[in-house]
Amino acid sequence: MKKICVFTGTRAEYGLLYWLMKDIEVHPKLELQTLVSGSHCSPEFGLTFQRIVEDGFHIDEKVEMLLSSDSAVGVAKSMGLAVIGYSDSLNRLKPDLVVILGDRYEALALAQTAMIMKVPIAHISGGEVTEGAYDDSIRHAITKMSHLHFTSNDEYSNRVIQLGENPDRVYNFGSVGLEHLKRTELYDEAEFSQSIGFPIESDKFFLVTYHPVTLDSSETPEKAFEAILKALDSFPNYKVIITYPNADDGGRKIIPIIDAYTANNSERVFSIKSLGQKRYYSAISHCAAVIGNSSSGISEVPSFKKPTINIGSRQRGRVLADSIINCTPSMLSISEAIRKCLSHEFIKSLDVVLNPYGDGNTSADIIDVLVKSSVTDMKKFYDLPEFKS
Template sequence: MAKRKICVVTGTRAEYGLLYWLMQGIKKDNELVLQLLVTGMHLSPEFGLTYRDIEEDGFVIDEKIEMLLSSDTSVGIAKSIGLGVIGFAEAFARLKPDILVLFGDRYEILAAAQAAMVAKIPIAHIAGGDTTEGAYDESIRHSITKMSHIHFVTNEAAAKRVRQMGENPSHIYSVGSPGIDQIKRLKLLSRQELEEQLNFHFRVRNLLITFHPVTLDIEPAQQQFRELLNALEELGEDVGIIFTKPNSDNGGRIIIQMIDEYVAAHANAKSYASLGQLRYLSTVAQVDAVVGNSSSGLYEVPSFKKPTINIGDRQKGRLQASSVINCKPIASDIMEAIQLGFVKDCSNAVNPYGDGNSSERILSVLKELPNLEDLVRKHFFEVN
């Protein structure tokens, strides 16, 4: 009996970390074959050439899909999507996967979904059904849901939304977030080890900053980020600041430039194009709060019993733990939220995104799915 070929796509450092244990499970299973397509920021020197981290972890990359133009304008990103569709179409024709696994809501993943849909390759989509009203990721996520055939959602509210979109209820699985799997399984670095690897001296109080452009807001990305920097300025140099740089979204490069300028002028601040999952999660464990608008602040950080300062509308509508503090993208509001985070007791916070066994649940379904060819012909299921 032929082994089932499961093709996984990754385009960002964060997404790779979320897929890591699922990929390991596929790789080690004697009845499955892992096919790995790497694209987007992984292949860009500007974002750290993180495909090398994937190879160092022991994975074989079957295809590198070059699609990322040196532009973060709407025209550049639209062209990147087009290049991605072409590249993925060619890769799928060569690899002939039995099923494609896609995670999330980025435009690189949209390109893969489009190519797979017309190639009649069944798609298993992870983390559909969430809502994030401040970014066009919302529309991309729902579009991928409608092109997909198997849905691995992170919570019951998301499962309900996928059902509302007419998807087959028997093909919707509430598995939790794979990001928690990493927290459960990784042996984190000590503070001393982390200081040595980051070349950063932790202060008495420390913050981890991850801020991405809000692609649907009227205000330019740099205006909101300037408000955040103004708030950090008020904290003084007794607070250590660690920046992780943003994704390749509209307006991302101006934020990178602003981070570089801030770090150059402040001895208490350091920035990194990519920390990788081990160093990122180890940093979360050591800081007093995580500040910004990244989904990680809602998905993973609550498991550390640490506060998240969630700025603006980028994550609006997403399920939140009690440890999340929401604020407007205004310096005074951000400053107030940070001060609250320094004293907030999060010891009773419960992460609403699962128990850290998501990858095992996903792998089990991927192995046991019968008649993959029958999945491609979809029926719209009305919600009564």
Template sequence: MTYKRKICVVTGTRAEYGILSNLMSQIACDDELALQTIVTGSHLSEEFGYTYRYIEEDGFHINAKVDMSLTGDTPVSITKSTGRAVIGFADAYDLLKPDIVVLLGDRYEILAAAQAAMLMKIPLAHIHGGETTEGAVDESIRHAVTKMAHLHFTAAESYRQRVIQMGENPRNVFAFGAPGLDNFAAMDLPDRTSLELSLGIELKAPLFLVTFHPETLANQEPSAAVQPLLEALAAFDDATCIITKANADAGGRAINAELDAFAKKYPDRVLVTTSLGQARYLGLLKLVDVVIGNSSSGIIEAPAAGVPAVNIGDRQKGRLRAPSVLDCVNVPLDITKTINMCMSRDFLESVFSSENPYGQPGQISKKIKEILKGINLDHILVKHFFDVDEDKENQRK
């Protein structure tokens, strides 16, 4: 019997799974690979909708569940949960014995998964490294995971260069694009009628898709930080707002309480949901007039869907942007002004002739899968620091 290389994909949130789902399908359909799936974080939380069920509904077998016991969202609670997760990942890896562990992004669940894999001498492949998000603690986690990883799949060439600048071997750093974009080509997305039936709300224009997460390095209380956005949305009294709740970062629960209260004020035109699922989210992206908030989906997926985005505050500061993404400070007047600009005909006609800096949907996940399948793992755990200045000097000789 031919040995199949075991590729273990770790996912801790609904958004992260959406980005990884096409890659998981590519791995599962390859006769030379065996997909292993570990779920953790908010996937296993009733409060966040038990989103691991979406993974099972898509036909994937979950090999292990690492319960982090997310009983709170204070920094102390999250730190303790991360420690518990390291223990859980050690047990899961010991059971599954993967050849490669695939991690995406920059959340604390991923930090725990990376630590355990590193200490157990399992090769790590990291997706979406090299990026900067100056308003969140994720910034430090992302770069820490980069230094623990052995294979790197960045979303743009400039991010590839940054990973190399951090001392990673250029031969193991690949810039194929953002794999979540492949879902636009791979999934059958629901139409307006299906979405209205599913969500129980009429999707009247103007239609806004809103996500607001905690800005974890800010000094402002999360419940106060979301108020300018809610005040701006209230000013558009004819708009339909579909709002997805905040993630499990510190302060997420406080934001979600404010979102629920806002929806109760405007039940006919505001819907707040824990999770839309990937198909409904992307289907809505194709229909909405503006994406609003501080989520990376406004930076990466919205331009691919041909939709303008309003990016609020500093949470995504440092990331590449398409011309269709407009930044604003977190005050009601500036948010309102930027939303109106995004809906102006002149703006729409001027921005969508340019390319998305995160690549084109279709082949990104397949390219990542081929590297995971074909890369020689002999000696990959031994990392030599790649000195950029030394390399430039050698090229001049």
């Protein structure tokens, strides 16, 4: 059996990988290995590795590497700790292939470790652009260390090829997270309210997730998030569910602001470190709008026929569905965007929105490639025809 090691370092990433992991686990020709790290192991961010266990997965390796720091220096040092831990884990697991999704610094640390240890990498969601975060550079760096590439649309496939990857190893299967639309049984309104212990009414609450912008110094996390909260106060008839930010530098500065806002508005506002994938997608299905700068607002929310208010520069450069409204991180701009998304005209337009990230039939296609592909040979740089001498 081919040993496939799936890496996850954050709650969001695990939510996207869930069905792919389930399918690898039951495939007769594949053996699932799990390597769990990053904020999954942090009490500050909810110890979300416990959710992985509750979902029935065995965690083969758990690497604690996240320093309790809110600085770039802390992130860089955490990456160093990660490399030390990952090298031991890969040496014990001896996988035939490592699956890495996205663009996180924990993932970069694993990619460079796997490259040195000659473990082939299958990379999911390469070729995308997020100009406001250093994740953008990380994503492209992981592409150059990977052997198989599973992208989410043709534009991203072309960009991976432009980076010098062989077209025969680049597959546009759509966003793996959209598997939840067809395969995850979501909570109805009453079930969801009971699951979080907070009463909600469908289409009468906002789902908010805002992450720090790591490249744009003009968009400071505290100032941007305060602008979001002031904008939300302009819509007192709507409740608010806020999830914690990720573990990027600057993220911890947002947490006390969330906690204080929740405490001062306990009848209207609910905050949580992590909803988990079922509750998160259920929240999307019932909310009036998703507000913030999470990638899920770009790639998954459009399929729910729900509006996304995309704030600031973090996701700048991604392919966008017509259901996404961009705005600056100012109270006035966010308020105007929310008013637009609540208008009868905009709500009606959501019925015909098409998601450029696929239709939720991704996992089986990826599995087929993992089973059939041989990636033991050395990589060669692929020159685009127009640049060949």
